[in-house]
Amino acid sequence: MADAVRRAVTIEPGTVEPGSVRVRGYRSGVLVADADPPLLVWEHRFYPQYFFSPGQVRVELRPAGPGPRSPSLGPSEMLDVVVGDAVLDGAARRYPQAPVEEVRETVTFDWSALDTWLAEEEVVHTHARDPYVRVDAMPSGRHVRVVAGGQVVAESSRPVVLVQSGQPPRYYLPRVDVRMDLLTPTGTVSYCAYKGTAAYWTVRAGGLELTDVAWGYDNPLREGLLVAGLVCFWPEKNADLEVYVDGERVQEP
Structure with a gap:
């Protein structure tokens, strides 16, 4: 699909x-x-x-x-x-x-x-907007669990799922459901014409150091307002980062 x-x-x-x-x-x-x-x-x-x-x-x-x-x-x-x-x-x-x-x-x-x-x-930020790209962010009741080196990094049943045309669903988690003590900010940023500027974290857990595998938008553009201040994890960035949605591991799309 x-x-x-x-x-x-x-x-x-x-x-x-x-x-x-x-x-x-x-x-x-x-x-x-x-x-x-x-x-x-x-x-x-x-x-x-x-x-x-x-x-x-x-x-x-x-x-x-x-x-x-x-x-x-x-x-x-x-x-x-x-x-x-x-x-x-x-x-x-x-x-x-x-x-x-x-x-x-x-x-x-x-x-x-x-x-x-x-x-x-x-x-308009970053580049011209594509009229065929749609971004939807909505509250979800799915259970999301993030694990690195056998250690639970985050677990939440109140994520916000963000769906952008041509991209896999992304689950943004409240910081109170994330072990923020295991996350270290990096200097990495990325820019999205639809969501704004994202900042990244390195995850240090279970004896692993996984660079730039989590990101968030503190001041997103209007399409991403519901994910403001939340944390998203990027399992495709490093195979040692395990993300489970309703018990099923998210695989590289």
Whole structure:
């Protein structure tokens, strides 16, 4: 069933669709691009990118030579982006030989080159949102037990299960049901366009040291509000971490 779900939400590289909301990108308070809506282009299968027509770009673009070839969109041309007195070297690119003609005159910007992205009036984090990804978090009565080296690290019958398109269910546990004394924060963080910024822990239990096998969101985005402050364990990260849901061990999907 999990494989069927993944196939259902997989978008082929090179797919082009019109967006459905207004998107703006800013750098240092200067409006760089404004589209209502932009094109959504899947250069790879993971998530789309925003592409803007010339009339939707509000700053000067200067040719900066050839860029890398995209397997799905073909050769690229790099463009410097002029924002006030600043020049963002190679921060935009165009694909003049893209298979879909309407893409050929549009440009896309390196996500990190702009410091603020808005979909309508909501800040978009990490990358463009995929309209086919859905995130649902809901209270659950399942029994979740986490074991490392024969020692129980966590046990709860009140998890929050979070389901994201194309991903296995994740069970987030209240900290009072987790042996937090066995968890040590690390400097690792990850970023999700739908849930926000996650911080990680190393589990030290049963004579084992399992690095970055647990994570949590202290200040999640709206899709993940129900998991705020909870702890999730990652059995695929290390085979020595055992996670059981209703007595059945979670295996690598």
